[in-house]
Amino acid sequence: MRIAHFSDLHYGAETLEEADRCFGAAIDRAIAEDVEAAVISGDATDHGLDLHEPATRRLCAQVRRLADHCPVLMLQGTFSHEPPGTLAVFALLGARHPVHVADRIEQVALTAGGEWLPSAGWRFEAVPPGARALLTCVPTINKAVVAATVGAAEAAQAIGEHLALLLRGFAPTNRLARARGVPTIAVSHGTVFGSMSEHGVPMAGFDHEFTTGVLFSAETQAVMLGHIHRHQCWEQDSGAGRQCIAYAGSIGRFHYGEPGDKGFLLWEVAPEDAVCALIPTPARRTIDIVFEGRPDLEALREAAASHGIEGAHVRVRWTVADEDRHAVDRAAIARLLAGAAQTKLEGRIVPIVCARAPGISQLASLADKVRRWAELAAVDPACVLECLDALAERAPTEIAEHVLSGSAVTNEPALLDPEGQGEVPALEVECV
Structure with missing residues (x-):
């Protein structure tokens, strides 16, 4: 089968011009290549869109135009870009061919009549009669739900382990399909460990959903991925035949500093083989x-x-x-x-950063720090050190009584008692 693979369209108010120009050109090319099916592997929108927004109208029009040519499958992407339920409207477009929205873990068969047949559970136990292609759909995993179940610290590891078990669980059905001459495809949205971001940064961490080995373990010929905006692929020959994993990358150039071409992938998927080629779009420079x-x-x-x-x-x-x-x-x-x-x-x-007392933090005692401060401030530290000793040796009440008793009388002129009863000492706290 010849399949067009689009991803990361990111339709939104600020990205509309770039997204619509590139996606429109990609649809024109896909129709000219006479593709038999189309897959959009997540992040069709850049954020939650209202129905009256121009971006919503243009995206619906383009998907409708694509679905007038061939069956279309749309996968749920990142929740921050596609809030749950965003894609439901596309299944109602009423084009010549159906649009299937894959917002749960499932398998979907494309029938000879051009219809989408989803599995009742998470997979088919047997290949549906008349299937032309079998697609395994793994949309974005809700990490918050996993974290609430196993704890935030264990969530990343739990997601990886469960996805590995899940993808291996699809292998028996895909083997049956391959034996019957039916092409097999996996569609997902997430990060492959070791992949490169659109800015050339390796994605290495414990919170990434997939490894290439886990994806190959589903035993599909093609693995169509979304989420990373840079096109890249991995291939291997195995008992399952020639397998290929590929990111289509974003349909346009939405950020500065993104090298390479932007576009969509044109896949040729057979029961024992899969190859893809990047078809560039007129992305901005x-x-x-x-x-x-x-x-x-x-x-x-x-x-x-x-x-x-x-x-x-x-x-x-x-x-x-x-x-x-x-x-x-x-x-x-x-x-x-x-x-x-x-x-x-x-x-x-x-910003200008001034060091008020460089080196003071390395001194051991508070007295040494006071001497260092006095040296930098060009003042006599004796008074401050006396007060420091008093604070260390005397109780607060004793210090207050000492001050109020007149011991701190200075050489300042005396003040007259306002009641006319003579002079009262003028007190001054020299150091605080």
Whole structure:
């Protein structure tokens, strides 16, 4: 079967132009390639959308156009992007072919009549008669539910262990399908340990859902993944035939600093083999220009000329000290980049940090710290040290009585008693 695999469309108010242009071009190409089915492996929306929003209308129109050509399967993605229930409306579009929303763990058969037949439970016990393809669907796992059951500290390990058991549990049905000449496909949304993010960062940690070995253990020929915005794939030859795992990546370029092409995957899936190819979409072009200090306008002019900023989305970054923050001429930078489709200026300000008493924290005693402070402040520490000794040796009541008794009388002029009964001493607390 020839299957079009789309992922991470991220339709939203801010991403609508990029998402709709790229997804529309991808659908045009998929129809031209005469694909027999289409899979959207999660994150069709960037956030929860209201029905009256332009992004909702455009996404529904594009999915309807795709479903007029072939059956479409949509998988539940990340809950923060696709709140539960978001995809339900797409099953009601009424296109020429059905749209199936996979929001639970299940297997779905694509019948010879072009209908989707979901399993009653988590898998089929036998391959449905007339099946043209068998799809194993594992949508986003709700980690909060797992954490509430086993505890937050154990949640990551529990998810990995249960997904490994689950995927191995699908293998018997997939073997039956392969024996009957039915192509087998797994569709999921999550992170593979060791995969690369769209910014080239290896995804290494204990909270990632899958390993390639776990995904291969389901014994499907193709594994169509979503969530990571960078296209990448893994292949192996095994007793299950030629197997391939692949991320389609995001349909467009939604962030600065994402290298490589954006697009969708065109799959050829057979009972014993699976191959895929990335078909690029007209994603926007982004340029990053970074300065360690104040932006150099001449260097910026040269960079703009060498990269060709016409129609590109340009981000300029710089790092300056707090006292130089107003020396950056943002207006001049904007004028130099006037031909860009969008200009984003990001300045990082390094605050001035003054050490009030460097080295004081390394001294052992409080008295030594007072002497160090007095040395830096150019004052006589004797008075403060006397007060410190008094606090260490005397009770608070004794110190107060000593002060009130007149022992702290200074050489200041005496004050007259307001009642006319003579003079009263002028008291002064010298050190507090």
